[in-house]
Amino acid sequence: TQSTRPQRILGAVQKNATRGDPRSVVRAIDQYCRNQEWAMNVGDEKGCILDSVVSEVNPATVLELGTYCGYSTVRIASLLPPHAKLITLEFNPEFAVIARQVIAWAGLEDKIQLVEGASGDLIPKMKEQFGVETFDLVFLDHWKDRYLPDTKLMEECGLLRKGSVLLADNVICPGTPEYLEFVRSSPRYESQYFKSHLEYTKVEDGMEKSVFLG
Ligand SMILES: Cc1ncnc2c1ncn2[C@@H]1O[C@H](/C=C/CNC(=O)c2cc(-c3ccc(F)cc3)cc(O)c2O)[C@@H](O)[C@H]1O
Numbered sequence: 514t515q516s517t518r519p520q521r522i523l524g525a526v527q528k529n530a531t532r533g534d535p536r537s538v539v540r541a542i543d544q545y546c547r548n549q550e551w552a553m554n555v556g557d558e559k560g561c562i563l564d565s566v567v568s569e570v571n572p573a574t575v576l577e578l579g580t581y582c583g584y585s586t587v588r589i590a591s592l593l594p595p596h597a598k599l600i601t602l603e604f605n606p607e608f609a610v611i612a613r614q615v616i617a618w619a620g621l622e623d624k625i626q627l628v629e630g631a632s633g634d635l636i637p638k639m640k641e642q643f644g645v646e647t648f649d650l651v652f653l654d655h656w657k658d659r660y661l662p663d664t665k666l667m668e669e670c671g672l673l674r675k676g677s678v679l680l681a682d683n684v685i686c687p688g689t690p691e692y693l694e695f696v697r698s699s700p701r702y703e704s705q706y707f708k709s710h711l712e713y714t715k716v717e718d719g720m721e722k723s724v725f726l727g
């Protein structure tokens with residue numbers, strides 16, 4: 514039977530990356546997706562912007578919306594301080610199965626909690642079910658039309674504090690026009706655009722970093 518793209522990405526990790534070495538997992542996925550078949554990971558170029566924001570924020574609590582195969586999950590978690598926690602939400606069970614194995618190969622199970630379900634359903638349960646107060650950093654990389662509703666939902670649920678940082682992938686390609694308009698015009702956010710390229714291509718894309726002002 515035919516394998517799926519996520520299964521082939523996992524195969525590339527198991528073949529080319531060293532168990533317990535998160536950066537080798539990141540490198541193996543980037544090499545596979547650049548040389549064999551494209552996939553919607555944030556990738557190596559935008560990944561460097563992600564790394565710099567994670568290092569600057571040095572978050573104790575991170576929320577990722579949209580796990581896919583776990584590339585950015587592993588990339589972020591590899592930079593977190595010892596007791597920091599990353600919660601990642603994924604509603605496709607097939608992708609979740611692959612991501613759990615990628616996370617395990619990287620040896621980051623203790624830092625990462627992958628929760629299966631839709632962000633709109635899970636965000637309201639964050640405090641009671643996962644013991645989260647607020648998130649220091651949120652990485653948005655799921656369905657592009659969910660960025661804005663989920664941001665409003667996080668505000669309503671008191672999951673953002675003064676200084677919480679939202680980092681959004683794909684604000685140009687595929688694009689998130691409503692979200693971009695909101696965070697750039699709202700007095701409650703201080704936004705900054707990081708120009709880059711769509712993963713593994715020369716197409717323009719970028720990430721928007723928005724600090725919640727409370
Ligand atoms: C509400 C909800 N709750 C939970 N999980 C959710 C969820 N909504 C989606 N998910 C999950 O997250 C991932 C989906 C990511 C969507 N990302 C993109 O569509 C994407 C597309 C491109 C792209 C660019 C140019 C092209 F020509 C083609 C594709 C690049 C990207 O970087 C993308 O991120 C996927 O794993 C999905 O199951």
Ligand SMILES: [Mg+2]
Nearest residue numbers: 555654682683
């Ligand atoms: Mg993306």
